[in-house]
Amino acid sequence: MSCCSSSIRSGRAVRNFSSSSTALAGNRRSFSSASCHWGGGMGYRGLGYFSSRSVDGVGFSRRRTAVGRSPPPRRGYGFGAAGTGFGYRGAGFGYRVGGVSRLCTITPITVNEQLLQPLKLELDPNVQTVKYQEKEQIKTLNNKFASFIDQVRLLEQQNKVLETKWSFLQGQKHRKDTIPPALEACVGTLKKKLEALGCNRAQLETDLREAQQALETNKKMYKDECSQRTCAEGELIALKKDADCFFLNKAELQAKVESLKDEAEFLRVFHAEQTHQLRAQIADTLVVVQMDNSRDLDLGGITGDVRAQYEDIARRSRAEAQAWYENKFEELRATAGRNTDILRETKTKIAELRRSVQRLSGDVGSAKDQRCKLEAAVASAERRGERTVKDAKHKLAELEAALQQTKAELTRQLRENQELMDVKLALGTEIVTYRKLLEGEESR
Template identity: 50%
Template sequence: CGRTFGYRSGGVCGPSPPCITSVSVNESLLTPLNLEIDPNAQCVKHEEKEQIKCLNSRFAAFIDKVRFLEQQNKLLETKWQFYQNRKCCESNLEPLFEGYIETLRREAECVEADSGRLASELNHVQEVLEGYRKKYEEEVALRATAENEFVALKKEVDCAYLRKSDLEANSEALIQEIDFLRRLYEEEIRVLHAHISDTSVIVKMDNSRDLNMDCIVAEIKAQYDDIASRSRAEAESWYRSKCEEMKATVIRHGETLRRTKEEINELNRMIQRLTAEVENAKCQNTKLETAVTQSEQQGEAALSDARCKLAELEAALQKAKQDMACLVKEYQEVMNSKLGLDIEIATYR
């Protein structure tokens, strides 16, 4: 079919022994070429070039889209892992919240029980307070009665003191009267003695008759002595009786005064004791009212705090449930988007 020339060929594994082979030449290649330009070839080449550019552009766009989809896939996988971890954490936190809410409910029940107990204690304290108030009113009434008795006894003591003063004044007057009567009696005796002595002198001077003047004088003197002795005895008896009566009156009034003073002292001690008991009851009443007020405030504060915490926890639990529902919905949307992207990526591949 053509001319053959000599040609040395070698193997791949190493040099082969030299040999001369025939060379065949295509005769068509030796014919002169037709160098005429086809007018449609330039248009075809241009179209092919444009198609290649378009294909390159589409290929670059597909590559960019694939890269973007891979990035979205990575992002979705990261979100998926994050949501899985968050769901696990939320699933772990939900029992914790429920336990905490249950604890708060128990605390609220305990607070309600304590409020009931405090209410019963408050009723008991109010009953005790009412008893103390009644006792205080009774003590006040007793004190008023004691004060009235004290005033009456004071009036009696004043009257007794006035009577004692009157009796002392009467005693002084009687003593002065007795002294006056004694002096008067002595003066009368002296006057009688003087008169008797004067009479005896006159009789002696006028001794014209034979009379026994000594007997007469002795008789008169005896009569006067008898009268004086009877008067003295009567005066002394009257004085003794008056003194005894005054002593008895003084002793009686002194005993009455002593008893009155003892009663006054007893009433003063009773008033002091009742005043101390009233002050003690007032202090206890104030302390009990303060304790009741503090207990009510503490109970109300604890109950309000427990209710606020329970409301906050219920709101937090409701919000957590809503967030969980939103996350589940978002997770479903992400999974749907991922599935669509996986299908689209599989389609482009």
């Protein structure tokens, strides 16, 4: 009789295989056989393994037979047990057959002579080789199975880790709905800031255009004033030339007047000297004229007439020269007055133009400063807007990358879980195959 048992405790399948014996009561001779001890255990959270001792008894153990005399009749007994067990996640199976043999009644011992004859065992010499090969094959399969069990243990640990991550990710799904509103609020705030910056930029661009238009107008006015100043400077140069010519003419005329005055004075002195000489000659000369006519010659009257004529001629010449010089002098004075007025007006215009140029230069400088400030403000607003948009895009890219990474991690975990399930099914199939092999070997 034989007995096979299997027990499972706390997720660990413990299986012990005891020896098997057969007792023949009622015969004078008895035979007993014992199978090799085989034992092992499977268990790590329901995952089994075979120890090195199980190599000797996995489905292919051979019974060894011993022949001898039986003990005294009242002391003969026999029991046997053989069993196997598998455990995975707390599951197992086993069978138990047989029990302790009952004590037989005392019977007379008879000797079978045929049993005393030598046995003729015709053993095949290849049986040991086949047994050794089967034993080595069983060892190889057992080692492979042990490696599979280790892999299953590792995969089970990874599966637990993945289950923990999966539960963590399932818990994060409740917070997933809160992320998009926060992101939308952040994006909405950034959009509002961007719109405000766009409005400010439009306002600044309008101010810049107005400043540029004012600058162009001031430039045009400045160019007009510069052209007018150039014309006025040309006119001033021409007036200066006319004034120089006038002063030269005035100097020439004054020189001529002085020369004419000197000439008139010389003529007057010369005329007076000649008159004086004539008077002296007349006074010193004693003329005795005897005429046969009785008329007297009035030399004093003639001399007076001649003197009067010369004086009249000199007076008229002096008056004409004086009148001509006075007219000429008045004309030159009037021309000088007009030129002086024109020069004064020109100087006034030049002063006004200079003041206008200075004022326009100040306006141009202030416009340039305002333009620089507006350009700096526009550039700063553009930089702030670009920085804000860049930060928003960077945050959005980070969130998308985190989302993609989470999806990829979830996909990888699902794939690994599927691989674990496939390995689990394959191991279950191999366990069933080993069980069938063990049952077949036990039945043999």
